[in-house]
Amino acid sequence: MCGRRMRTPGILLAALVSLAACASERQLHGVMIDPPREIASFAFTLPSGAAMNTAPEAGRPMVLFFGYTHCPDVCPTTLADWKRAAQKLGKDAARVRFVFVSVDPERDTPAAADRYAKQFDTTFVGVSGDSTTTARIMNEFGVAAARESGTDSTNYSVSHSGSAFLVDAKGRLVAMYPFGIGWEALAADLKTVL
């Protein structure tokens, strides 16, 4: 009888310890994906002709954003936020791969996409793939984009998802950052995953 009385608190204690262990798992400031989602890798060609692959690199997390170079608001704001996050990281920023992916490959050449990203920080990479690759990577990240009606075939805007994505060094999508969440959240989370 006494043994049974002792067993119940013991089980409760073990349960509490387990719950505490779960609670102490890595916490991020962005919208966390639970469990982290394995992400396929995609290959792009840089303006130099070199290949750029989104496959995981040891010790190097990756931040991605999907936009277009003619974007008047969300894209420049997001890349400016990245710049501030990179500045906050200091030397560690060199270990982060910041990748801007164009959702408007018709207008954004690989050179235009890369030039656009590098306007904000020379370590940023901008890529623009063919329509098939663009559709596949957008689908992989659940990014939506739609061309809005414009005055002509080259003067149009594109409505697109405004979230940035954090992929850890193992190639898993661990968090995302909806537009407006603040660059501090990204900077803090990069410090955590680095």
Add this chain to the structure above:
Amino acid sequence: MHYRAAAITVGAAVIWFSWPRPDAQIRIALGGIATLTNAFGLTSALGDTLRVGGGGARRTVRVINADTLPHVLAMFSVNPNSQQDFSVPPGVYEGTCSVHKGNTQLTVLVR
């Protein structure tokens, strides 16, 4: 006897409240019809605004996609026939929504 019944009731209440469950659960049925179940188990059609409350610093939103197509609900994207949990800090989030055929927009209000 009463003491034991009270202990069982309290224990059950503690377990019920501490049991990990999402603060909001969205289920997308075949054909892209979405329903929302809150933390108390009440289910309703998913409206244009998703309000999520709860305790602690973050809220858990679970999206179950039982449809054969991928769906994007603001920042929540889920592959066909799968489910995903999202741990969301408080804030207001907006985005396109594939299950809202009319206005195609969803606002997520996390308190």
